[in-house]
Amino acid sequence: MEGLTVRAGDTIVITATSILGQPAPTSCWSKGGKYFKPSDIVHIETTATSSTLSVKYASRKDSGEYIITASNPFGVKEETVKVKVLDVPGAPGPIECSGVSSEKVTLTWTAPTEDGGSPIKLLPPEFDLDAELRKVVSLRACCSLRLFVPIRGRPAPQAKWTKGDGEPVERATIDSTTSYTSLVIENVNRFDSGKYNLTVENSSAVTLTWDPPVNDGGVKIKNYIVEKRESTRKAYATVSANCHHTTFTVDQLLEGCNYYFRVLAENEYGIGLPIETGESVKVSEKPQPPGKISLKDVTKNSVTLSWEKPEHDGGSRVGCYVVEIQPKGVDKWSQALIVKETEATISGLNAGEEYMFRVAARNEKGTSDPRQIGVPVIVKDLVIAPVAKMLFNTFSVLAGEDLTVEVPYVARPKATVSWVKDGQPLKRTTRVNFSATATMLNLNIKEATKDDVGHYLITLTNTAGETTAAVGIVVLDKPGQPSGPVKVEEVTSDSVTISWSPPEYDGGCTIKHYIGRWLKANFTNVIETEYVATGLVQDNQYEFRVIARNAAGVFSLPSFSTGAITARDEIEPPHLSIDPEYTQSVVVNAGDNFKIDADVHGKPLPTIHWMKGDLELGNTIHREIKNTPTKAFISVKEAKLSDGGEYTLLLKNPGGEKAVQVNVVVLDKPGEPQGPLVVTGITKDRCCLAWKPPLQDGGSKISHYTGAEY
Template sequence: MPAKPAPIKKSPAKKAAEKAVEKPAEPAPEAPPAEAPPAEAPPAEAPPAEAAPAEAAPAEAAPAEAAPAEGQAAPAAEPAADAAPVEAAPVEEPPKPPTPPPPPEPTSAPLNLTVEDVNDTSVTLKWKAPETLGDSGLDGYTVEYCKEGASEWVVANAELTEATRLVIPDLTTGDVLNIRVVAVNPGGPSEPAVLAEPVPIRELGERPKVRLPRFLRTRYIRKVGAQINLLIPFGGKPNPVVTWCKDGQPIDTKRVGIRNSDRDSILFIRTSEREDSGVYEMTVKIDSFSDTASLTLQIVDLPGPPDSIKLVDTWGFNAALEWTVPKDSGNTEITGYCIQKADKKTGDWFTVLEHYHRLNATVSDLIMGNSYNFRVFSENKVGVSEDAAITKEVATITKTGIVYQPPEYKEHDFSEAPKFTAPLSDRAATVGYSTKLLCAVRGCPRPKIEWLKNMMVIGDDPKFRQISNLGVCSLEIRKPCSFDGGVYTCRAKNAQGTATVSCKLEVKQVTVVEAEKK
């Protein structure tokens, strides 16, 4: 019979591991919330590691020791005499749970909650969307109201409304209500937007309205010391409450007087000063309804002188000046400057430039050998500044040697040959009736005029009268006969040349009818 294999002895460590498998591990105590719970080892026995087979008989591998339960001391492991060393199996960490998303945040409060309309049974509200909506957006609005003196808020709309306007109906006449609006989203309700004043439920006869005059809709400008009396009418039923403010602050009643009546308000200043300039706002109010009008009052004064002035350069008969704008403009824009000069010999000031807009100027036509001072005044709508900026430097116009050379003029030659500007015209004359021939000629020197008949010079024949005056030439033929007809020529002659012009004269005989002769 074959020999029985020798029994394998179990080590004390292996026996302890098997006992740990049979007995379940005790639950570990809960860790404090600040610390993460430790990972627990699985209760199952770790798989035994296989040892290398021997040639004679395979050695059974010793199973891995189980992890001791939490709170118990791990037993001391005794090395097995027959088993090979075993490596510890890696413990896998459980997956971390996902980070939960942050809870949604509510929106900010609605903006500009106002009353649009009110009557004896309803009130109309309007507002603007919240400035911050957050990632969850906006589901809608809830409108609530509460009677004056009560603590219970009543919801006006059963369902959320997405509109920014709502009418609360079926109200009781005479009630005074506090009203608020809340924005709602998945994060919950926002901070409420509450009306500044309670709203009385009643019918308004006429809404408040300020009727600002047309001339006050633009800037109202007056000089320092002027009296100001502005009447501004308004309307509204019942009588509205009138309030005034200047630049957002209450009006100083010591400086500005206010008188209110049922239909108008008067703003009165006895002696205006520059400190009275500003934006005045008049507000008329009935319950939660109001109307506001603003007017800009500007009190102006004479400007100050330019801040500085200097003489930049001097050359020839000229001096260049520069200056800067005045520090005090008189509460209005600078419209120009006035530049003056003074000769040091006389000290009298003379205006060189008026209403000048630039900050530099050149003064010309100065007298050689003299020295000059300059000053500049500022101008605005009120007038010219009382003081002036005067140059510290003196502009001296030095004498220089100048030799006068008269210009040379080339004499113009006015010589011109005769030229007829108006020719002779053919004429017809009647026997016994005088006639005249006319023409016009020019030339330099004055040409000599000759008249010719049939190319024969007419001399001093008393039958002909020759006249030449200022270039107009005429030949008068006294009581011509049939033999005086022909070609007449006017000839003009001077040193530059000769010109002629001709015409034909026809002298007709009067024919007598035979019947008239008998």
Template structure:
């Protein structure tokens, strides 16, 4: 048993070594020799590498000057020179490693002087027992056949070889006959299929005739198998079939060998008789070899590429979405395991509870994860199941755990108004209006549209309603389409409604009655009235432009001016100005402006300006601390500071105190005042410096005071502190 281990798994195979049968192509024949003649025993076996031993009467023969043993190719010879009467006996050749022996007898012929001429009829001594069938010689195509036939007879007979009615030539040609005294050899060089057939050998002399027929069979490796086809596939295997070879080589087929390869590769891999452990989603090709006793055929033509693919797992989360008197809507989720084959669709089946006769609801697989089964019997309890299909077949079914009664379910109507429609919907003139409002209710609600409380009958406003929503659409909005639209859904005596405010707007018209009301210095005052047409929405401002009458170039002086009046400043002395005003709403500026009826001329005189007397502002106020003092804990020997912030006018006087005692000019303390930030610095405080510190600010308008607690601690050797 052979094993192979990889990081992806393991494989094993069993090797059976079948001993090849040794074939005897020419057996040794009995010999009759006279004294001092040479005796030659010869045999031919099918394997050139086979060695053997010669025995006489069961005793192994040792070579000598007179006895020689030779082995040339497949022919083994025992030659005995100058035969003696003691050489007579039974001779045996035993091949090494095979339970086989070839025997013949050596007869010693004593010479007798006889003056009467002796005649023996011819005799053909042929042994084809090693080839199986009687008088059948088997040869592998392309190999050489040499068949030696011993001939006896007195006088020496004439030999004739025939193939059918055709004479086999002697001494030349690929198929020929070689004759020596008592031995005739039939030779075929490079055997071919057309050499197969019946042959005959005929020997004649004055004493008679002998004839033997034999059949030469040419065998070869078989032709390649045909029609290699993949009949089915799985997740990691494929089932392969093929037709036997058209020609089996003349011997029975013993078996087949298979190889596989990936389409994108050139490497073929030998496998067993089922192509397991393939990779799902990879294209493979297969080829097959036929095997007989002669050898292995050429490979067959490659099979068509095939891909190992497994069906998906069952769909998940199958549930009922809706039920009516004759239909049932189902929905589900895709399978957890899909694989390389993907999903071609789903098949929905149903049956009556208690029955096992499943009926397919859809003729073609559906691609969506939902389906409505129609034509169901009213009031029946039905079971449903869904299977996923792909090129590998059907998945296991996903079945509802409980039966479903086919009956309409009453559900209160409800409008689900989208969030963006809960406020006013503003559209420009000419825009498309397309509003989708979903609703629910069973049976299907009756849907009605109203505009400003009146049934909607305007042909320029279209509606379209389905089982789950209603659509209001206007191909080109006009201002007269503005208003409140109401959608009402009703199921029997239950109803619900939703309102949508639509406002169709456009740019406003120009302001009217634009005129200059006053001119002084470098300034001009303008006034106007709102436009007659506001574009169906609020005016959010005005844009004012000025132009010098000399250049006629317009310049913007105000944008988004909210009031219908303004004062234009920084006019140039001596110039005459005209003005225009654009009204503005959410759509933009009006296309046309309102132009002032009169102009403003900036005169060169009257430029004196009487400045009003200046009055100082009183900013006096009593002191007030804006940042208080904060309690502090400090370490003895390290300088510390406390601070606060105060404001007041006139500038207040600052008084620092410790335990309600004025500190004064004590050099241990440094008092600072920087722009109202008051700081008291304490140089290397000791335990006696702890206590309550306060800061008082005083001016003519009042006073204010803040205080804090300062705690001084001394660090001890063991890490503890002493409090003051």
């Protein structure tokens, strides 16, 4: 949205249009984080598709960013409008004098802290003097002298031509506007030679006139005192205390501001009573010309124009625009329309004829110079291939409510229109109807149902071409039942775990969450399709069902019930899953590490015990047991012969026990043979030795012995 500038005391009016959405969005206005509420000063008017905010008696503090917020269940949209309130500036800082001499003094001051919302400046008058005019202009007698100089400034500058030492140019035709000045002398002679001077000056000024007092006090009036005050102030300031005429021009006024003026007569005995202007005087002038003029549309008997606002309104709001027309071959311009907007349609024209158009802006001070369209316009029907201007591609509506889809389009000549839904021609019914105007396609659906959901294809065709536009319709309805039946995944003495499948139909938008019910209790905002109901009472019976809710806030019918479920721990004897390698002996070398693990099952989950013989094992420096509720694990580091043997994994729960044995063999060197060493059968070349086997065979059968003699 475009920014807005208003003057202090005026009313701020901001209108937001095309507030669209399904369901229809709500809107609100805010500024600086605070929301506007209707009051004597603030007025808010809202329709189904627009909202207008009005703030009376604007002041500088009302400047800032105004935000319009529209929202519905599917999102939030914000637009910002920057508003500037213009007011008179504050007073300059203290005046300081320096460089005082008998001839001059230098004054300095600080700029006002408040500039009134606009830089404190006037635009000094300027003119663009052609390079040829800066030289001596030579021409023959009886020729015409034409001097044309573009000028600019704010307020609009006044141009004055003189000759020589300031003599008026009597024989010249002078034409001056806000943007140029020209001097023309026909049939020049040698007496027209000389130096021509152009003076351009501007200021915001008001000229006052008055009659002398009826009673001069018996003494001649020696002078008048002229004073002024801004309409927002109470005190008058003296403009001139030594005026000797009954007219005076007050300059250096602020453009766009209102002033009161008064005049007092003075004789040698004092100052008389003042005469004051009855109403305030607004310092303004006629506006500048409108901006660029564009041809918006043309038919065989009408032309539609649009244009930009003037760059400057002259200090007073533009009240209307004057549109003028000039047929080809006619010298005179004639008024066609006066409009308040920056657009106009001029009708009643003759087909095939050529016209020129121009537009002028008008305020309370007068009418601006006109702005002319760049080229003549020939009145004839245009040939334009169809173009659909889609603002939205998807439209949503609550089931049972009405939906209107509007699609702007352009086509010359008028296009033929066809509607197709999901590949089939759309048929008119008592609920569904479609139509077209010269610029708008309409689809109307009454009491929308799920049958209206789908993809609609619009085809526009004329002699210049063909185009298509796709529209998606979503009907927001209650979703289908959660697909069932609701499954019971797990039951304990104080909880039940249930699961279900999403509905086959989501009601036209995403399922937001589920609501579960059992007895008189509810659980809500379940995002997934599984829930654990806790805090149940053992041996009590419960039934569960689930309801789906979609993003439109619509609830489905409940799912089918789970049936009665008793809150009781399920009994399942323990069992385990173990790697097949543990069914054979586990063989390791002394000093190596080994482990045994298995997955544990059962309801309730069984306790886990590691046994060796009749002794239950625990953690030591070399042995670590790391069980979880569903995993049994034991590991041994740097195995020794004593770590070999039969390990038993024992599981227990109320359903029974389960044990599995794992045999571990640790291989090491055997112990020394047992004595005493018995020597028998001694001869000169042999003897017989006998001994007992070692107590430790190193985990493997003794294969042989090795002897040595000394």
